[in-house]
Amino acid sequence: LAKTTQPISMDSYEGQEVNITCSHNNIATNDYITWYQQFPSQGPRFIIQGYKTKVTNEVASLFIPADRKSSTLSLPRVSLSDTAVYYCLVGDDVGGATNKLIFGTGTLLAVQP
């Protein structure tokens, strides 16, 4: 499975847009890109998943360039409650043999008032 690289931490202020970039240079053709959010003492929560170009849902957008070697999670107008660790994962997640999620160390996003 492809290895991912993310910044260890990021700081932001309430109301700002936050972009967290993840590098995955060895992503395979069948791999999807998935982002999870985790609050302290809770399990990770699925945020968004994509394969290429742009995906948007009610909480975030995911931008994936044509070469798919990186991806950017965009959180619009963050609030204090968005302070959490964000994980980028890549893997064959649809009907494939892979049945495990490989988490890196994630990005700790700290939102200030």
Added chain:
Amino acid sequence: DAGVTQSPTHLIKTRGQQVTLRCSPISGHKSVSWYQQVLGQGPQFIFQYYEKEERGRGNFPDRFSARQFPNYSSELNVNALLLGDSALYLCASSLGQTSGLSHGYTFGSGTRLTVV
């Protein structure tokens, strides 16, 4: 609808003891996975069970074992506990063996195990 439930929420054990952690998946989900999360690190895959059969195993010693019951609930057992087994143990459920596009795995809040 109830989410993924895990019990107990917290547990303190002594080195050398054995522990059993329990997980109930979301109703209708047939797959349960177990993860270990040490403080400051991301979750590490331990096991996946689907339709009561082991479908995947991570790089953990044989002291770790698990099983899935006919109602799709699962237990994780750890024997001969070491201090390094202290961690948050997470259970995740999914409808099928893989999470499927746009659905993802649903995690419980975990069991905090402390080995002293």
